[in-house]
Each structure stands twice: as structure tokens, then as C-alpha cells.
Amino acid sequence: GPPWPLLWSISRVFLEYLEIPRLLERDLLRLKESSFSLVLPGKVVWVTGASSGIGEELSYQLAKIGSPLALSARRENELERVKKKCLEISSLSDKDILIVPLDLTNRSTHESATQSVLKHFGKIDILVNNGGRSQRSLFVDTSIDVYNAIMELNYLGTISLTKHVLDHMIQRKKGKIVTMNSVMGIMGAPLATGYCASKHALQGFFNSLRPEVAEYPEISIINLCPGPVQSQIIQNVFTEEVSKVNANIGDQSHKMPTDRCVRLGLVSMANDIKEAWISDNPYLAVCYLWQYAPTWAWWLLNRIGKTRIKNFKSGVDADVSYYKKSS
Numbered sequence: 001g002p003p004w005p006l007l008w009s010i011s012r013v014f015l016e017y018l019e020i021p022r023l024l025e026r027d028l029l030r031l032k033e034s035s036f037s038l039v040l041p042g043k044v045v046w047v048t049g050a051s052s053g054i055g056e057e058l059s060y061q062l063a064k065i066g067s068p069l070a071l072s073a074r075r076e077n078e079l080e081r082v083k084k085k086c087l088e089i090s091s092l093s094d095k096d097i098l099i100v101p102l103d104l105t106n107r108s109t110h111e112s113a114t115q116s117v118l119k120h121f122g123k124i125d126i127l128v129n130n131g132g133r134s135q136r137s138l139f140v141d142t143s144i145d146v147y148n149a150i151m152e153l154n155y156l157g158t159i160s161l162t163k164h165v166l167d168h169m170i171q172r173k174k175g176k177i178v179t180m181n182s183v184m185g186i187m188g189a190p191l192a193t194g195y196c197a198s199k200h201a202l203q204g205f206f207n208s209l210r211p212e213v214a215e216y217p218e219i220s221i222i223n224l225c226p227g228p229v230q231s232q233i234i235q236n237v238f239t240e241e242v243s244k245v246n247a248n249i250g251d252q253s254h255k256m257p258t259d260r261c262v263r264l265g266l267v268s269m270a271n272d273i274k275e276a277w278i279s280d281n282p283y284l285a286v287c288y289l290w291q292y293a294p295t296w297a298w299w300l301l302n303r304i305g306k307t308r309i310k311n312f313k314s315g316v317d318a319d320v321s322y323y324k325k326s327s
């Protein structure tokens with residue numbers, strides 16, 4: 001008989017590729033009109049990784065709509081800069097923005113950090129687990145210490161903070177735990193084995209935590225999965241050794257603008273969308289392929305991966321040169 005599963009996969013991917021991404025964005029923005037500005041103002045939001053990139057922009061957009069903020073990261077001076085700008089662009093007052101210096105890998109400090117936010121604001125409505133670092137190195141060349149460091153930061157650091165904040169949310173029977181995952185939490189990618197593993201771990205963790213807190217209908221677990229977004233992420237990637245910095249930054253201009261990613265993230269957050277893929281094509285299409293026709297996705301990734309690895313080895317920025325070549 002006809003290969004129905006195969007035909008089903010083909011038509012599904014075709015329909016998804018053609019329509020759903022556009023529908024999704026349209027729907028997200030329509031949802032925004034109805035509830036974005038109603039749900040978030042006045043909510044106390046704790047943002048980790050607020051000193052640069054997506055977390056910084058998120059802080060500005062939340063400040064503008066009037067959400068009191070706790071801002072965390074390791075670099076206090078950068079958090080001061082972000083706070084200053086938040087105050088300039090919003091009607092928030094000095095006491096509405098609390099700086100909480102925090103190293104996600106220093107888990108013994110997470111309880112006292114949580115207490116200091118609670119002491120200041122009396123509640124935490126939304127925790128945005130955003131702090132994290134990516135990776136740019138081949139597994140065969142990379143120290144296992146790097147894998148340990150990535151998991152300590154992206155995975156254990158995130159779930160440790162979540163544990164303290166969730167205790168408080170369970171007492172109140174309400175709150176949102178929002179995690180900046182990635183399309184890399186859904187698919188694989190060469191040169192990012194450890195990063196993908198940490199984001200897959202988060203995906204598995206939060207998808208399993210959600211049913212554990214289902215008895216509290218007002219507690220939501222939200223996974224945001226952006227594709228490539230403009231930020232400092234490439235400057236800060238892990239490489240072959242924990243202390244080795246990335247020398248090859250490349251051109252980031254083809255990536256999604258930070259403000260658009262944050263805007264779509266806020267809409268997802270306001271509407272309790274459990275998993276939002278926030279990405280431009282071709283990355284979004286690869287997500288759909290990965291979901292509905294993984295065998296093809298693996299084949300495709302082997303091909304794309306070859307170019308990426310070749311570029312990386314020859315010292316050209318892996319993503320940008322592939323993007324230029326394919327566009």
C-alpha cells in the first residue's frame with residue numbers, strides 16, 4: 001500500500017513550513033493585543049543574565065510596561081548600567097529595581113539571593129531563567145571540564161535557583177517560571193554538543209516539572225526556544241578549555257534582532273504558552289523537520305554540519321559563512 005506515514009510527514013512539514021510559522025507570529029501578536037499589556041505590568045520579575053543581550057533587552061521592555069525588576073548576573077557594574085537605563089526609559093522608581101549580583105554556578109548563594117528579592121518586594125511573580133553560555137568547539141578537542149562547567153551553569157544553576165523560587169510560588173499557589181531555552185534544546189548542532197546537552201536537559205527537566213506542579217493551575221512553566229539572536233553570546237561561548245576565550249566573533253547581523261525576540265517572548269510569557277519557538281527561517285524550518293521527520297533532519301544536519309565544521313576549522317565564523325553561502 002502507499003507509504004502513509006511518509007506521505008503524512010511530507011505534507012505535515014510542507015504545511016508547517018508554509019503556514020504555521022507565519023500564523024504563529026500573527027497569533028502571538030494578536031494575543032498580545034488582548035493581554036500583553038494587561039498581564040505583566042506590576043508583576044515582580046526576576047531576570048537572570050540581565051547584564052547583556054536578551055536579558056538586558058528583556059529588562060528594558062519589562063521596565064517600560066511597569067514591571068518591578070530584580071536584575072541578576074555576575075557583573076554588578078553592568079547591572080548598574082542596565083538599571084540606570086531602565087529608570088530613564090520608564091516610570092519606575094529607584095526602589096522598583098533591585099540589583100542582585102549572582103553567580104548561577106555558586107549554588108550555595110541562591111537561597112539568600114531569593115530571600116533578598118522576597119525581602120525587598122514581598123513576592124516574585126515571574127522568574128526568568130535567562131543566564132547561560134553557549135559553546136563553540138568540537139567534542140574530540142574539548143576538555144570534559146568544559147562539559148562540567150556548561151552543565152553547572154546552564155542546567156544545575158538554573159534548576160537550583162528555580163527550586164528556591166518555586167518553594168515561594170507553591171506557598172502563594174501562583175507564579176511563572178520562564179526559561180530561556182533554545183532551538184538547541186529541540187535539535188542538535190555540531191560544535192555545540194555540551195550546550196545542546198544542557199538545553200535538552202532543561203527541556204526534559206521543565207517538561208517533567210510541569211505535571212508535578214499541575215495541581216496549582218496558576219503556576220506555569222514556560223520554555224522559550226529562540227533561534228540565533230543578536231547578543232554577546234558568541235563573545236562569551238565556551239571553547240575547548242574552560243579558560244580559553246573565543247577569538248572568532250564574526251558578523252552577527254543576520255541574526256534575529258534582540259528586541260523582536262524579547263517582544264515575542266513577552267507575549268508567550270503573558271499568555272502562558274508552554275513552548276514557543278522564536279526563530280526566523282531556515283532555523284525554524286529545521287525545527288519542524290526535526291520534530292516531524294527526524295531522519296531527514298539528521299541527514300540535513302550532516303550536510304550543513306560538514307560546512308560548519310570546515311569553516312570553523314579554517315578559522316571562519318561557522319554560522320555567518322554558512323548563512324552567506326546558503327542565502
Ligand SMILES: NC(=O)c1ccc[n+]([C@@H]2O[C@H](COP(=O)([O-])OP(=O)(O)OC[C@H]3O[C@@H](n4cnc5c(N)ncnc54)[C@H](OP(=O)(O)O)[C@@H]3O)[C@@H](O)[C@H]2O)c1
Nearest residue numbers: 049051052053054073074075104131132182228229231232
Ligand atoms: N543569542 C542567541 O542566539 C540565543 C539563542 C537561544 C537561546 N539563547 C539563550 O539566551 C540566554 C541569554 O543569552 P544571550 O544570547 O543574551 O547571551 P549574552 O549576551 O552572553 O548574555 C548572557 C548572560 O548570562 C550571564 N551569565 C553568564 N554566566 C553567568 C553566571 N555564571 N552566573 C550568572 N549569570 C551568568 C551574563 O552575565 P555576567 O557575565 O555578568 O554574569 C549575561 O548577562 C542564554 O541562556 C542563551 O543560551 C540565546
